[in-house]
Amino acid sequence: MNTNTSLKNKFDSSSKTKVVLLAEDLIKIYKTGESETQALRGVSLKVHEGEKVFLIGPSGSGKTTLVNILAGIDKPTSGKVFWGDLNEDITRSSHEEIIRNRRNYVGVIFQDSKLIPHLTVEENIRLTAHYANLDFEETERRLEFILKFMGIWDKRNKKQNRLSGGEQKRAAIASTLITNPRIIIGDEPTGNLDIVTSSKILDLLDKINVELNVALLIVTHSQLVAQRADRIIEFSDGVILAQHGKDIRLRELKQTRELEIDRQNRIHIPQSILEELNNPKHFTINLENKKIVLKPIYQQEDENENNS
Ligand SMILES: Nc1ncnc2c1ncn2[C@@H]1O[C@H](COP(=O)(O)OP(=O)(O)OP(=O)(O)O)[C@@H](O)[C@H]1O
Ligand SMILES: [Mg+2]
Structure with missing residues (x-):
């Protein structure tokens, strides 16, 4: 298959659709005592409605830092982040504003479930809805649909810590979906699951993407995960190095790499080429x-x- 054509088509068609996530010139510097780490060195990206974008890159390259900032969990040192049609830079929003706004725009799934272990699946989801200020009728209307969509309707009265790893993950995703986000951001969401369970969760994420038109931005180290992407962003040392289309092999990235020119007209040359x-x-x-x-x-x- 011609990767160049598929990537171009993706960009062309997606440019007509709405943007659900936009980041401009993100810089993040961590200061610990005397030392400084520049984890993001000017990152800009866009994710369109219904797109499936995966983020890859070596350990320590800044992927978690980036997605935490995009999800409003952490603040950048400088730069801007916009969610959907919300006309404000969320890096300047207060914690309360972020929690209130996040519900319509961004769902976050973590490697470890953040649900409360001694509450039932349904109680956990209701609690998320409560924190997001969802009214009672809307919660009732969505709850049954989402539990059935995620295949855990019959587990709704079980406590979170009595569920299997895969069921816990389904419950965590259900609790994210209750607020109707336009994009789900996940940092290695299947990292702690076995291959079979992981595939089932990835199938569900595909179903959420296709049937509910929710965009995905997923960090991964896994070939199994990466091969499901529409578009792959390759991260290196705090910058976007390149983009790739479908059908990549994580061990042979140089065959599909399309170097990214950033907003300052900079291109980063892959380390392996410089070494050669x-x-x-x-x-x-x-x-x-x-x-x-x-x-x-x-x-x-x-x-x-x-x-x-
Ligand atoms: N809270 C922190 N304080 C100081 N430095 C940090 C902090 N969090 C991350 N870093 C540093 O920032 C850089 C990027 O880290 P980050 O966790 O974003 O990488 P990553 O690409 O997610 O790595 P991995 O694939 O291992 O999860 C690393 O050098 C890391 O040591
Ligand atoms: Mg990480």
Whole structure:
């Protein structure tokens, strides 16, 4: 299959649909004592209605930091985040405003369920609805539909800590869906499940995506998960390095990589290519037949190193 065409079609068709999540120039610096970690170094992205976007990248590259900021759980050092048609930058909203607004826009699923262990599935979902200020009628109207949609109607009176891992995950997703979000953000949502249970949860997320038109933004390290994406964002060292279309192999990313130009016209060159070229610090740049040609320039000491 031609990945370039599929990615282009995806962008073209999605550009006509509404944006459910928009991030501009996110920077996050963690300060601990004397040391600073720049976890995000200028990240901008858009997710459209009904899109299925997955986020991949090495450990420590900033994926969790990014999704926590996008979900309003953490604040960036600078940059903006917009949810759907909500006309305000949520990085400037108070905690109360975020909780109130999140219900119509963003659902979050974590690796470990955040539901209360000694409450039943139904009680947990009602509690989420209560915190999100959902009125009684709306909660009643959605509760049965969602429990049945998630296949846990018959488990509704069981306590959360008496459920299997897969059922706990279904309950957690159900509690996210009660508030009718337009996008679900998940940080390795199936990371702690076995392959069979994990596949079932991924099937459910697909069903939520297709039948309820909820967009997905999912962080993953797993080939099994990544192969279900419409579009994959490759993260590296706090920036978006590249995008990939469908059908990628996580071990052979360079075959499908389309480098991303950010809002400041910057492109990041993959580390593996720089290493192959012996880490040059400068390049000449030329346009040749509408292709950009970068030629490495080696300083005197670099050349000595390369020749030795
Ligand atoms: N609360 C924190 N305080 C200080 N540094 C942090 C904090 N959280 C994350 N970091 C640092 O920020 C960087 C990005 O971390 P992050 O957890 O976002 O990476 P990740 O891509 O999610 O990694 P993984 O795939 O292992 O989950 C790392 O260098 C990490 O050590
Ligand atoms: Mg992480």
